[in-house]
Amino acid sequence: FFFWWKLSVDMWGPLLRLVVLASPTLASLISSCFLLKWLQRTRNEHRRKLVCRQLWHLAVADILFSVGLCLQYLAIYLQLVVSAEDAWSCSIVRYLSRFGFYTSTFIEVHLALAYMAATCRWTELLGCLHRMFCGVWLVAPIFVTLELVQVHLNYDQTLRKCEREHSDYVFFGAMVGAASVTLVAYFIALVVVHLKTGFAVKHRERVRVQLFILVWLICTFPNALRVLVLIHGSKKMQWWWLAANVLFNFGGVANTLVYVVPNRFLTLRLKRGPVLARRREDPSGTRELGVYNVSVGPTSVSLVDVPSYCTSFSGDTGGNSEESEGEAQTTLDPSSEAFWFWDAFEAQSSKFLGTD
Numbered sequence: 001f002f003f004w005w006k007l008s009v010d011m012w013g014p015l016l017r018l019v020v021l022a023s024p025t026l027a028s029l030i031s032s033c034f035l036l037k038w039l040q041r042t043r044n045e046h047r048r049k050l051v052c053r054q055l056w057h058l059a060v061a062d063i064l065f066s067v068g069l070c071l072q073y074l075a076i077y078l079q080l081v082v083s084a085e086d087a088w089s090c091s092i093v094r095y096l097s098r099f100g101f102y103t104s105t106f107i108e109v110h111l112a113l114a115y116m117a118a119t120c121r122w123t124e125l126l127g128c129l130h131r132m133f134c135g136v137w138l139v140a141p142i143f144v145t146l147e148l149v150q151v152h153l154n155y156d157q158t159l160r161k162c163e164r165e166h167s168d169y170v171f172f173g174a175m176v177g178a179a180s181v182t183l184v185a186y187f188i189a190l191v192v193v194h195l196k197t198g199f200a201v202k203h204r205e206r207v208r209v210q211l212f213i214l215v216w217l218i219c220t221f222p223n224a225l226r227v228l229v230l231i232h233g234s235k236k237m238q239w240w241w242l243a244a245n246v247l248f249n250f251g252g253v254a255n256t257l258v259y260v261v262p263n264r265f266l267t268l269r270l271k272r273g274p275v276l277a278r279r280r281e282d283p284s285g286t287r288e289l290g291v292y293n294v295s296v297g298p299t300s301v302s303l304v305d306v307p308s309y310c311t312s313f314s315g316d317t318g319g320n321s322e323e324s325e326g327e328a329q330t331t332l333d334p335s336s337e338a339f340w341f342w343d344a345f346e347a348q349s350s351k352f353l354g355t356d
Helices: 002-006 014-040 050-077 088-119 123-131 133-151 169-196 199-229 239-248 251-259 264-281 318-330 343-353
Strands: 153-156 161-164 292-296 299-303
Touching (some): 050 251, 123 133
Antiparallel strands (some): 153 161
């Protein structure tokens, strides 16, 4: 253990460093593309809603972040672009990744504020956030430019990496400030949820807040400390420098975990695929609704046998009850469920988003 503690990462070689750093970046790229593809398959009426637009822009920003990191590693470690005399090359290859990351971070802040506004029924704030959403892409370049000017990057030909001459206070301040605003918004919404909703909604929102805190502490906070503490003059990358970068590169995977996994619609959609495939192979397994007759005074309504892919809850008795409950969780039509994972968000934002 002591040997690995003191081991210098420079002994591993440039190619191995490239593989170690690029692997989580590719994982983030794949997860962001998965989120983007899933959003493209949604119905048109859902695409107009603010949450769908936010998640779509979040996926695009994470893709830019991952692609920028891949280009940065290829340019530096394979010496495709940068040279010892050209300090601008370091800034150019880093600009794209930082632009994607700042945009993704500010979209997360926008998501938290919109959720708080919807939960607290602040319709004016929600409408303002809806109109100002595109401005997030205009704020990110400002922070990227300030960061690159403040740290003053140079290319170290011996270590084959871009070195900064100053601590990155812009990045640290932006990350801490964004996390603080997001947590305050989530906690306010969580208090309102605990006062007005049932256990299921409370549990879902607690999970989301806990996931956000966990992901920020694991992925973003170590890198924020690294750019704040490490100052120009270090000649070797220590193992903790590499670990902080690897965790930071998992940003796209982390966003998918926080904003998609707790979504019940996605869970139902993923479970529903195998069930529909089995029914296409075996049409005899298709359930049919029973024959019912309801009479109210002179009015009589009959329900005839109709093939259906919906689960009939009242038609199962005895040994089929467990099967009925299991299929009920997987065969519900997603369009009949709350499409997004924020019921309050859907209800409060419909007046602003339904007329796009």
